[in-house]
Amino acid sequence: MNNFKNKIAVITGGNSGIGYATARHLKENGATVIITGRRKEAIEKAVADLGVTGFVADQSDLKATEKLAAWVKENYGEVDILFVNAGITTQSTIETASEQHFDDIMNINFKGAYFTLSKFIPILRDAASVVFLSSIVATINHPGSSVYSASKAALNSVMKTAALELAPRKIRVNAISPGPTETEIMSKAGIDEATWNTIKGNLINKIPLNRMGTPADVASMVAYLSDDAAQFITGSEIIMDGGMVIV
Incomplete structure (x- = not known):
């Protein structure tokens, strides 16, 4: 339970869903975890629940990101795990x-x-792990998802x-592309519970x-990609969709 003892992990969008589950998983395995998010109240609640450190920052705001990186450097030095999840x-x-x-969409998901x-590159420790949260919609498109799909496809390219640029420092960069996952993102997108239940049933089929x-499924994969067991994996997109793309 101490795989990540003495490791510093930064998780953007760590106050809910996949980010929250990953923060909990890494914390339980010994990491020192810093989570970020746009909503002050949500960050404060997650910090209290998880016993991690929080920093209010909007990923779409470059100045906020610069302040976050400077604050992490001042207080923690270098970073071992960066999960770009928001x-x-x-x-x-x-x-x-x-x-x-x-x-x-583009300002948060891609830019x-x-x-x-x-x-964060200047404060990543050599042999650090970077994980982007992508999505299977980067390659499986649906009507109405053009911008979201494009944002994730662009992320996979970056x-x-x-991974090539940071390989000389043994820093590994990977992406996880979940399929349908039970998080708050649908309610945030304005989908009511009844509609979501119908969509969910159709997806499961x-x-x-x-x-x-x-979220726990994805959290486990972030942890794996950040552990020594995955030290020869970089530049990879890990698809986690229960086999959806092979049907």
């Missing part, structure tokens, strides 16, 4: 998409993730380039393992 999704057809819709890595993924 993201949003909203639906719109290409015909009806607004510039605001495009910018809201924000890109510059989070950029600003992940591979980063398309998954060979006959269940949705959980």
Whole structure:
């Protein structure tokens, strides 16, 4: 239970869902964990529940990311695990998409993730692990998901380039692409419970393992990719979808 003793982990969007589950998993395995998020109240609650450190920062705000990196450097020195998890999704057809819709998603999911890595590179310890949260929608597209899908496809591309650029320092960069996962993201996207239950039932019927993924599933994979067992894995996209893409 001490795989990550003396390791410093930073998780963006760590106050809920996959980020929260990963913070808990890494904390339980000995890591010192710093979580970030846009909502002060949510961060404070997660910090109290998990016993981790919190920092209020909006991933879409470059100045906030710069302040976060400077604060982590001042208080913790170097970082061993960086999980770039924060993201949003909203639906719109290409015909009806607004510039605001495009910018809201891209500024957090792509631009924000890109510059989070950029600003943390100087304080990543040699042989550190970086994990991006992507999605199977990067390659499996649905009507209404054009911007979200594009943001994750772009993230996967950056992940591979980063893996090459950081390889001389033995820093590994990977992405996890979950399939349907039970998190708060659907309610945040404005989908009511009844609609979500219908969507959920339809999704499960398309998954060979006959269940949705959980935040804990993804948290375990983040931990694996950040452990010595995965020290020869970099530039990889790990698909976690219960077999959905092979149907």
